[in-house]
Amino acid sequence: MTLVEDPDSLFLRSAQNALRSTDGDEALRALGWRDLLGSLEEDPDARLGVLAYFQAQGRELGSSGALGELMAHPYAGLFGEDRAVTATVGRRSARRGNRAIVVGTPGSNGILIDRPGHGISLVSLDTLELRPIGFSDGLALHEIESDLTDLPISLGEAQAVALRERSVQLGRLAIAYEILGAAETALAGAVQHARDRTQFGQPIGHFQAVRHLLASARVDAAAIEALAHLSAGQYPALPPMRDAILKALAGRNGRRICERSLQVLGAMGFTAEHEHHRSHSRVLVLDALLGTSSSLAHHIAVTLRESAGVVPDLNLSVAALRAN
Amino acid sequence: MSSLGPPAPAEDAAHADITSFAAAFEAWLLSRPAGVVGASFPQPTTGARMETMRRLMSDLFAEGWGRWGWPEAFGGLGGTILHRAVMWEGLARHGVGGMAAFEHLEVLGPTLLAMGPPEFCAQAFPGFLDGTETWAQGFSEPDAGSDLAALRTRATLDGDVYRISGRKIWTSWARFARWSLVLARTDTVESRHRGVTAFIVDLRSPGVEIRSIAQANGHDELAEVTFDDVVVPGDRLIGSLNGGWAVAMHILSSERGTFAWFRQCFLLQHLQRMLQWGTPEADGLLGDAVLDLASVGALSIDALRVHEHGATLGPRAAFTKLVLCAAEQGLFNWALASDADVIIDPVDERGLDLRAAYLFSRIVTVYGGSQQMQLDTVAKQILQLPA
Numbered sequence: 266m267t268l269v270e271d272p273d274s275l276f277l278r279s280a281q282n283a284l285r286s287t288d289g290d291e292a293l294r295a296l297g298w299r300d301l302l303g304s305l306e307e308d309p310d311a312r313l314g315v316l317a318y319f320q321a322q323g324r325e326l327g328s329s330g331a332l333g334e335l336m337a338h339p340y341a342g343l344f345g346e347d348r349a350v351t352a353t354v355g356r357r358s359a360r361r362g363n364r365a366i367v368v369g370t371p372g373s374n375g376i377l378i379d380r381p382g383h384g385i386s387l388v389s390l391d392t393l394e395l396r397p398i399g400f401s402d403g404l405a406l407h408e409i410e411s412d413l414t415d416l417p418i419s420l421g422e423a424q425a426v427a428l429r430e431r432s433v434q435l436g437r438l439a440i441a442y443e444i445l446g447a448a449e450t451a452l453a454g455a456v457q458h459a460r461d462r463t464q465f466g467q468p469i470g471h472f473q474a475v476r477h478l479l480a481s482a483r484v485d486a487a488a489i490e491a492l493a494h495l496s497a498g499q500y501p502a503l504p505p506m507r508d509a510i511l512k513a514l515a516g517r518n519g520r521r522i523c524e525r526s527l528q529v530l531g532a533m534g535f536t537a538e539h540e541h542h543r544s545h546s547r548v549l550v551l552d553a554l555l556g557t558s559s560s561l562a563h564h565i566a567v568t569l570r571e572s573a574g575v576v577p578d579l580n581l582s583v584a585a586l587r588a589n
Numbered sequence: 590m591s592s593l594g595p596p597a598p599a600e601d602a603a604h605a606d607i608t609s610f611a612a613a614f615e616a617w618l619l620s621r622p623a624g625v626v627g628a629s630f631p632q633p634t635t636g637a638r639m640e641t642m643r644r645l646m647s648d649l650f651a652e653g654w655g656r657w658g659w660p661e662a663f664g665g666l667g668g669t670i671l672h673r674a675v676m677w678e679g680l681a682r683h684g685v686g687g688m689a690a691f692e693h694l695e696v697l698g699p700t701l702l703a704m705g706p707p708e709f710c711a712q713a714f715p716g717f718l719d720g721t722e723t724w725a726q727g728f729s730e731p732d733a734g735s736d737l738a739a740l741r742t743r744a745t746l747d748g749d750v751y752r753i754s755g756r757k758i759w760t761s762w763a764r765f766a767r768w769s770l771v772l773a774r775t776d777t778v779e780s781r782h783r784g785v786t787a788f789i790v791d792l793r794s795p796g797v798e799i800r801s802i803a804q805a806n807g808h809d810e811l812a813e814v815t816f817d818d819v820v821v822p823g824d825r826l827i828g829s830l831n832g833g834w835a836v837a838m839h840i841l842s843s844e845r846g847t848f849a850w851f852r853q854c855f856l857l858q859h860l861q862r863m864l865q866w867g868t869p870e871a872d873g874l875l876g877d878a879v880l881d882l883a884s885v886g887a888l889s890i891d892a893l894r895v896h897e898h899g900a901t902l903g904p905r906a907a908f909t910k911l912v913l914c915a916a917e918q919g920l921f922n923w924a925l926a927s928d929a930d931v932i933i934d935p936v937d938e939r940g941l942d943l944r945a946a947y948l949f950s951r952i953v954t955v956y957g958g959s960q961q962m963q964l965d966t967v968a969k970q971i972l973q974l975p976a
Contacts, residue, residue, distance in 0.1 A: 456972050468975050473961075476968035483967050487908040488884035495887040507883075514880040562876030569860075569875065570867045 276314040280321030289322060289329025290369065298331065302338055305435075306501060316497050319439040323446025323551075326403045326543050330369030335439050337377050339431035344375075344387050344419060351390075352377040353409065354436060354554050366554065367407040371395055378413060379432070385425045386416040401537075402447075402547035431501065433555060437508040438496055440551050441515035445489045447547040448522040452482050454541055455526035455534075462531075475529055482525040485518035506568065509561045516558025519548040599653030605668055611675045614654055618683045624648035629684030631942035635808045639765045642689040646720030649676070655718055663702055664715030669897045670699070674850050681854035686942065688851065689810075690723040690762035695848050697724055697770060699896065700839045704828045709789065713768065722767035725792070727757035727814060728837065735962050737772075737837065738782040742816065744773035749823045753790065753816045759956070763799050763812035766792055770840075771816070772833050785833035789825040790816070806948035807941070839901060844957050846906035847896050849913040850889035853882060856920055859946060862939070866928045874923035881916035888912055904970035907963040914954045921950040 276296075283292035293299065298318055301311040318331060333351030340350070351374055353365035365378050367390070376390045392411075399406035420428075456479055459470030469475050492511050496503060523545040527534045534541040552558055599617070604610035618625060624645040632638040649655030658672030659665025673695065677688070688695075694717060701710055701724075716722035733740040742755025753773050763769060769790050776784025792799065796819040802811040828836040860882070867875060888909040892902055902909070925931050925947060935941045954960040968974045 456974065459974055470968075470974040471976070473965070476972075476974055477961070477964045479972055479974065480964040480967035481911075483972055484908050484911045484964075487905070488881075488888065488912050491887035491891055491908075492883055495890060510880060510883045513876070514884060517877070517880060562880060563872055565879050566867075566872035566875035567869075569879065570864055570869075570872070572864070 274313065274317055277317040277321055280318045281325055284321055284325040284327040289327040289331065292327065293318070293329055293331055299334070302335065305338060309498060312500060313494075313497055316438060316442045316493070319442040320446035320449075323443035323448075323544075323547060324450045326447065326450070326547055328369060328403055328405045330372075332368045332436060332439055332443075333376070336432045336436045338435065339428045340377055340385065340420070343428075350375045350377060350387070352379065352432060352436075355379065356554050357556075357560070365409045365413065366398070367395060367409065368404070368554075370405045371407055377419075378409070378416060379425070379429055380413060380416075381429065382422060384418040384422045385420040385429070386413070387419040388416060400546045400550050402543050402550055404547060404550060406550070434500065434503055434508040436555050437512035438493065438500065440554060441489060441493045441496075441511045444515040444519040444548050444551050445486065445493060447544040447551070448482075448489070448519040449486055451523045451526040451541060451544040451548070452479070452486060454544075455479060455482070455529040458530050458534075469529070478525045478529055482522040485522050489515045489518050506565055509556065509565055512556060513558040513561035513565065516548075516552035517562070520552065520558070523548050599657075600666060604657060604666075604672075607668075607671050607675060610657060610668070610672055611679070614676060614679050617652070617654065618679050622648060622652075625680065625683055625685060628680075629686065631686065631938040633938065633941075635810050636765075638687070638689050639762070642687075642691055643720040645680075645685065646691055646718070650715075650719035659698070659714075659718060660702060662707070662711055664711075664718050670847060670893055671897055674847075674893050677851050678854045681858050684858070686858070687855055690725075690765050691720070692848070692851065693724050693726060693762065694718070695851050696844045697726055697840060699843050699847075700836060701770075701827065704787075704836055704839060705789065706824055706826065709825065716767070723762060723765055725760050725763040725766035725769040725812075725814075726840070727760050727763075727769050727771040727790070729759045730756060731758055735959055738785070738834070739778070740772055740774060740785065741778060742771065742773045744775050744786060744788060744821070746775075746823070751788065751821045751823060751825075753788065753819045753821055755816050757814045757816075759802075760812050760814050762810050763792065763814050764801050764810075768792065769814070770827060770836075772837060775831055775833075780831075782834040784831055785837075786830050787827040787833040787836040788821050789827060790819060790821055794819050794821075796820075806945040808945055808949075841958065842901035842903065842906045843896070844906075845910035845963070846892035846902040847889065848957075849885050849909045850893055852913060853885045853889060853916065856882060856885075856917055859924070859943070860920060863924050863927070863943070867923070868927045871923050871926040874919065874926050878916060878919035878923050881912060881919050884912045885909070885916045904966050907958075907966045907971075910957060911960065911963050911967075914960060917950045917953050921947045 280292065280296055283295050296318065298315065301314045304311040305315055315335065322329060330351055332354060336352035336354065337350045353376060354368050356364050356366055358364050367376065371390050373391045375387050378386045378388060394410040395407040396410045398408045459475055459479060460468055462469050492514055496507055496511050527541060527545065530541055533539050604613060628641045628645045632641055646655060653666060654676055656664060656666040657668045658670055661667055701714065717724055728737060730740050730742060742753065742757065744751040744753045753771060755773065769792050771788045771790045772785055773788055774784055775786040796817040798815045800813045801809040802813060803809050804811060892909055895902055924943065930936060930940065931943055931947050935944045969976060
């Protein structure tokens with residue numbers, strides 16, 4: 266018996282179908298995604314479904330508020346709220362410091378704003394000043410422009426620490442899946458082009474230089490997929506730094522996949538008309554959230570080095586074997 | 590099994606459960622068994638490495654740990670490949686530096702038991718497990734490297750025996766081995782992969798000559814093996830007559846897939862030992878290496894699970910192999926960038942060991958199917974690009 270390719274899960278395919286016919290927030294309703302979110306901790310299948318949505322959103326370049334809702338999940342019920350709550354997604358600007366980003370189309374829902382060192386504030390989104398940011402990838406993004414320094418604290422730092430860790434872990438897992446999906450779409454476009462485009466009287470996919478570019482990209486995708494699936498299975502018992510390692514891997518490999526795909530597409534892939542730039546941009550945008558691949562990889566290296574010779578369990582170990 | 594009280598002995602049937610096995614094996618390792626301690630020091634020669642590992646395997650077999658993960662009919666105690674994965678992970682974590690010829694347990698072992706002659710394997714395989722009789726794998730030839738199907742070593746039926754003549758090269762650990770799998774031609778050269786058969790050859794047979802190859806890293810586990818009219822009993826086939834290609838593919842699924850688990854266990858130990866010499870300037874390389882090591886871990890866990898369920902990875906094993914190469918080279922790139930002593934002045938036995946490992950990492954993209962052949966496999970069989 267030989268396994269050639271892992272078939273996509275049923276949920277992944279359903280989510281892609283939903284995203285082809287409707288917008289992301291409607292797709293979440295149609296898929297019963299919020300029900301799955303409710304049993305994220307205890308039900309591994311529900312967890313895989315919740316995360317597969319992000320892979321589908323990456324593949325189809327959809328837009329939704331799913332990331333903020335997922336990151337708000339660890340705080341669910343804390344504030345007695347009866348309306349949908351989402352969380353902002355952090356990023357660090359070299360020039361302007363920590364920024365809070367709203368992912369998806371902003372509504373009138375409550376939003377959790379995390380300010381490490383201070384705590385968590387729950388505020389109504391329509392009281393905040395938002396500035397649309399982002400890029401050509403179709404993902405709705407807004408940066409909060411309002412001054413956040415005097416926001417009332419809803420959850421003090423002492424209580425926030427453990428929940429924040431969960432929130433960031435989930436966010437990084439989801440982003441890794443979405444980067445994987447977007448990179449898969451970029452690669453699929455390049456593979457199709459290699460079959461169709463003829464030069465020197467042959468499809469360019471016949472030439473080894475092109476084949477090896479695409480094969481290397483496929484290997485990079487397999488690595489993201491394997492570590493994402495392993496991590497999704499292990500959550501919430503992730504080993505130290507796993508979320509950072511996964512997010513850094515997804516960002517690094519995702520960018521490489523897009524670059525190799527673009528090289529195969531040639532100049533046509535650099536036009537606004539060609540769809541490549543949309544998935545490529547999606548990967549770049551997602552790499553900027555919750556720590557870039559460069560900053561995370563650097564953080565991982567420094568942490569390891571400063572552990573004075575004791576490698577924290579990278580969990581390429583017995584515990585990983587026992588998971589699932 | 591209760592978590593209280595002394596750990597159950599190795600042969601306790603409760604260890605069919607991997608959690609129970611892992612806990613009991615860890616308790617044994619913590620008692621610092623002499624064989625484990627002995628194998629955790631760098632060895633000055635390939636022969637010394639081999640002898641140290643033979644002693645360790647003998648101890649593991651006698652205690653029972655080394656029998657888990659192998660069927661009872663072949664000297665084992667039952668269980669799955671996960672038992673072996675746990676055992677080697679623990680050995681590496683407790684300082685054992687590598688597997689020496691026993692890496693072939695994980696490369697050849699699963700195929701031998703799945704496709705080899707059962708009676709012969711029942712008699713011979715326990716000797717592999719207990720360290721007395723190791724195996725080698727004769728694939729490559731001087732004119733058949735990446736193009737393995739061009740191999741010319743020939744096996745001719747003569748009554749009820751085969752006579753094998755030809756030359757194998759890059760045969761790891763052949764000098765120490767009693768048995769070798771030998772891929773030989775049983776049809777015309779033009780028949781390519783369809784006319785190849787896998788034989789079990791006793792390397793003590795008349796007509797076998799083994800010459801070590803001195804390697805650029807100071808080791809000499811590689812060898813050239815010549816067969817001059819070597820007699821092999823007619824029933825010493827693995828798989829069927831002219832079915833050797835399927836045997837080779839089965840082996841390569843282990844060598845490129847699950848084997849990555851065992852190798853990364855030792856790479857993590859290198860990482861741990863070298864961290865104290867890491868410098869901030871090399872942090873970028875360290876970060877990249879960790880990402881690749883984590884990828885190898887995840888991909889090889891998938892491979893272990895597939896094999897645990899009796900399947901093989903097929904062409905997906907190329908993913909694992911390619912990422913393992915990236916991780917191994919990345920790790921040693923970082924080591925060298927952190928401290929050039931690795932190459933120019935290794936100072937002590939540990940340093941010499943590291944230099945040999947660094948140099949070996951330069952060639953990992955060649956053995957077991959070159960990086961270029963792995964990429965070809967992905968392009969052809971997974972991306973299905975036009976040939």
